[in-house]
Amino acid sequence: DAGVIQSPRHEVTEMGQEVTLRCKPISGHNSLFWYRQTMMRGLELLIYFNNNVPIDDSGMPEDRFSAKMPNASFSTLKIQPSEPRDSAVYFCASGRLAGEGEQYFGPGTRLTVT
């Protein structure tokens, strides 16, 4: 079975540019989570969706960040405009609402903003 798929795996962009990160959850999973990982702040939950509906976006750092889940098999995290402090690894994870609570992580997107 395919796991969580994220693209791109690496992104290098200049400050002020728009960045879009993409995620395809595991088929049959109805919860999707976006995380950011940095050395300084560890693993932070940015936003999560249940059944394609955003449930908690309290971790989204600023209005520059937005996330969408137009259908059960696709989600995007957009940063506009990007800033150097956004440099981090962004993970997408998925799980089943009716499951034990397990979340399965994708390989991550390493974002570098210069």
Add this chain to the structure above:
Amino acid sequence: QQQVKQSPQSLIVQKGGISIINCAYENTAFDYFPWYQQFPGKGPALLIAIRPDVSEKKEGRFTISFNKSAKQFSLHIMDSQPGDSATYFCAASGGATNKLIFGTGTLLAVQP
């Protein structure tokens, strides 16, 4: 009250030894406690998890010990191997939300 406190920050163990990582929580609504393992350049991977109705769960060399009254849980890695060298995260969830609250991570190095 939403925090999960993890210690130690880093740990060095000799091959064949026992690695122990501890976590503590405050929110009594938490009812699911997983441990994740992360290798460099990879996403965290679910290792083992426990619910509060049992005090211990073992899967191979990995054991979770759970103390509900103390609101603490720990990961024990028996016969630690160099391949176990990774960062380990504890987490917790429960109540009205299915989001996980992660600890700050423990960098484990198993020396050959």
